[in-house]
Amino acid sequence: MSQMRGQVAFFLNGKLHQVSGSTCFLTLSDYLRRENALTGTKVVCAEGDCGACSVLKSSPVFLATPKPHFEMVNSCIALVAQMDGCVLLTVEALGELNNLHPVQKAMYESHASQCGFCTPGFVVAMVDMFESHKGACSEQEIKNHLTGNLCRCTGYQSIIEAAKSQSSDLYLHLRKKYLGKTVVETLTKFCRKALMVESQEAVLLAPCSKSELISVIKKHPKAVMIAAGTDLGVQRNKHGRRPPVLISLHLIKELYETKFLKDKVVVSARVTFSELRKSLLKKCPTVANFLDVFASPQIKNVATLVGNVANGSPIADAPPFLFALNARIKVLSSKTEKLIEIPIVDFYLDYRKLKLKTGELIWSVSFDLPSKNETLYLQKITQRKDLDISCVNVGFWSKKSSKAKLSDLRLALGGVAATPVRLQKTEKAFLKNQNLEEALKIAQSEISPLSDLRGSSAYRRLVVHNYLKDFLSKQVSL
């Protein structure tokens, strides 16, 4: 790693930007609005929860697969440095007066904007939808795709109408205009070199391979790893958290891999939820469909499964289904330079405390794919059904023996204790005697929910009771 790049490189609305110093540590939205006068991108919440700041960002163009394409992301919680190697488009690039993008035209014709503050975000989201979709979209697809955008004026009806009136056949894909060969080659060249950018307060390093990563961590054992950094962006904006040393994994090719083995899947650290959803659609539809009520498309395009585990939050959405599917966490130690595997049940030690030592990071997560005689039940209980942080998260799994008798059980929950939990006593008791009342009682002793703004302890307990009752009673009666 003798030569490191000192500049972040990306294309913005067709122009190459090379950025160094403190600018790299601005949020992307600030960079657009304050440094480039691209004020069409709005900041409403600065926590990635409303979509007004949506921009289009290319997938990492230096990868052979998937083919470079655009995905929308929240610019308010992304750092400029994280744009390294990407192509960006803002609303300003989509159309101009008298030459509107078809989506803009549809929004215009359908009276789909009122105050106009959320409108550019919706335009970007809708353009993104047709970029990645063939033909027209169903109402459900439209709603799923626009989940990450809030509007306070229209009641959404006119926006949905605008989307319904469109079809991707109607126009030229942006990738054809902005992700051409020259652009890809230019960026690929940059991405072959490890990156180091620094300001007075912070430094960000991005190695290109596992061995480079190990040596970087050895040098900065206390560095904060960013796979996608979606939560870090929120913490930066809301709590002023600015780690002095960041290590980004975005240049390490092998971390973008999802590997399907015979009965399980291995998901590497840079695999986003969007990619994961796509690859699980056929192989594990229960999880793929669950991912629909999981964050916003903007977040899912960036956030990773590994990041969700590494974050350590007791209300993270992934752990309950990972617990239920017997996940194993593969940890890379910079000290031993080896990968070791830890069962997920042993991985969460306490509130936001993981079985991860200084100088270690999660390389990948693997979990079992349910087979025919296994049932997987996932449920997320929230105040608002979509785009909400869980109040309670449910991941139940059961296995039937050849005689259709219950033979194994995993009951996992999020939001009911300081960590995601598995109700191992409940499982054991129920497997033994199939006494529903007793199992429900034991379950209550295995959880210790808090009361907060997402729900009281009583509510969480009652929800657990209800879903568990539902699930377990089906295991007996069948």
Place this chain on the structure above:
Amino acid sequence: MTSPKHDSSMTHVLGASEFIDDRPLFINELFVGLVLSSCAHAKIKVVNKKQVEALEGVEGVFTAKDFHANVWGTIFQDQPLLVEDETQYAGEVIAIIAARTEAALKAAKQLFKVNYKKLPAVLSIPQAIKEESFIASARSIVRGDVEKSLSTAPRKLEGEIHIAGAEHFYLEVQACIVYPQEQGRMEVHSSSQHPTEVQHVVSHALGLKSSDVVVIVKRMGGGFGGKESQSSPMAAYAALVAQKLNCPARLILEREEDMIATGKRNPFYIQYKVGFDEQGKILALDSKLYSDSGAYADLSTSIMERAMLHSDSAYFIPHMRVTGQVCRTNYHPHTAFRGFGGPKGVVALERIVEEIAFILNKDALEIRKLNCYQGTNNLTHYEQVVENNMLPELFSKCEERFDYFERRKAIDFYNQDSLGCDGEFLQGLSLTPVKFGISFTTRFLNQGNALVNVYRDGSVQVSTGATEMGQGAYRRISQVVASELGVQLEAVRVMPTSTEKNANTSPTAASSGTDINGAAAALAAQQIRRRLSELALQLFSKDQKLWARVTAPLGTEPEIEVVPNGGTQDISEVSLWQNVIFNEGRVFLKDVPDKCISFEELCNEAYLNRISLCEYAHYKFPGLSFDKINGKGDAFLYFTQGVAASQIQLNRRSGELKVLACDIQMDLGRPINHALDKGQISGAFVQGMGWLTTEKLFYQEGVLKSIGPSTYKIPSVHDIPREWNIEMINNPNNKVAIRASKAVGEPPLLLAISVWAAIENALSYQRKSLGEPFPKLNVPADSESILAELDPKAYKTMQEL
């Protein structure tokens, strides 16, 4: 039907519409930030002002003593701009910081230390009642003999309801930039519904005259009432910096600051006693309304008044007493929010109707139709006649369109099944009305003015006091003016609202923006048209070679004179000028199409003949006679009416709600712009749903904790009714309003009460099957409240674990 688009829709979709924070930065511009109290009630002491001032990039720190006059208030001047020594709510502004960069501002805010010595705080309405912590005295509206008819009524019920507030969640936060001008004057660009009040508050606080301060509002990224009064102090904070440091000053709140510092919809607590007969006819209602004003009065007394005036919902109640008392608590001062007090009065009565239906084992729709204003039962409790009443028609149209009773049958079966086998869902159905009074209840606010400037090329600029927050007031006003002048819509531009062009204006509120300002603009345009008509008449009688465009440069012809301002005219002349037709940019004599001139040419002739092409007009609502002390009289110019039917589904495991279907029927007179009106209906309905269901303000010791979209859940695209029909019935008879239209901004918000009532309906199926009393749902009916009502016993058990 194709309606003209919102006047900014093209730039909105392009991302090219300029909001306050999109304005380019001046090189000497300063970022302004606020230090907010973190205590509901405490003695405060600023600890380290000097240290913050010394921070790199910080240009100034200001406290209460820096204002010329540290006080403001819309109705009562009772609120300090900056805390002096005792904070009355968490979020109250203690100090103002000005910095060169946003980063320096953030650092300064973090460094700023305040010591708090906590004092006892009033944090609920019941506590305020107990401690008699009130603002102004209680008011009543009384009709008939309530005591007697309550005591003689065959059936009675009494109860109470807690109605929580709601955050406006306008997408653009409170924002303003103040540019200092020569001689200490100020130019204020504010995201405000009330530029005139911003002007008053800024000039008063800074010791300037109104004429020293110009306030400009181009557009807002949403207002919903939250920028009616509460944007004024924000402008004063930025203006203080501009005045003290003589630099442009930009104040853009962060989302969480906005949510903590600004007031919300007033929470209400309502107690009621009702007498009714076996048919479900309501005979008497005694209703006590208490509202939580927060720490200061803001608009709360007016909001209470509207709640009292809407406590009849849409029903004729022969004996009625409604009493309202505003309570002072230690929360942010609550303020206007779409619907003002109206929704609160209506929620309480719709709950009563659901309960009467429950008790009498009838469908609530029967009770509603029985009690709704109709025929000679058309006098409100404040003795205003409900004229041009469309309620019966709206009821029957919606009932029919929604197949109400078919759905009812299906739901009966569905719920019976679900209750029998521990099914996952319960369904509910309700149809509720709205009869929303249009006018400010404070009479003097019902006035407006407009300036219409026509240029020599026939293009037109209109300026009024109406502000644009997405509702389309500018577009409707431009449509009114374009049709008055018979020109293409593109020829008319409504200009950013400015106190320079329109003085002493009212807030764009009470749904009245177009009614008041559109009417004023129409008057001004009519005066211009009249002068142009007279000019045209004279031109048509002259050889075109003698027209001014040929002769004026040399002055060879005498000028044409018309009566200025359309002054006193004899009748024959009036009829003559009315024969001049203005249509699609052409002006011609009725029935003589060859006597014709283009609007553009005519404007040029007017100029060359020294005839004014500009006009100013003033307009006021006629005939408002409400006496606030006696609680009697015509409080409103007219009513906007509508009904909505909603079918919902509850998840019995989690309490989660899904709105399956909804049908809305509204009477909006003859809409000026059908599409914009429809957008107001759908938007208001969903906003109302949010308030009634998912939006929960979570406070701890008076400090708001739900301070962003991740914790405060406004409806998302998935939450709207799965099946949703919105229609307007035909009613050309609202002659009192501009072009026989009706105001639309607020009324449809109240229709969301159908969703809430449908939840009560769903719950009541279960209660009936268990033989238990009617469910007492509060607002908001969030998942937890619903689950707690679905299974009170289990919920209680869990509370004890």
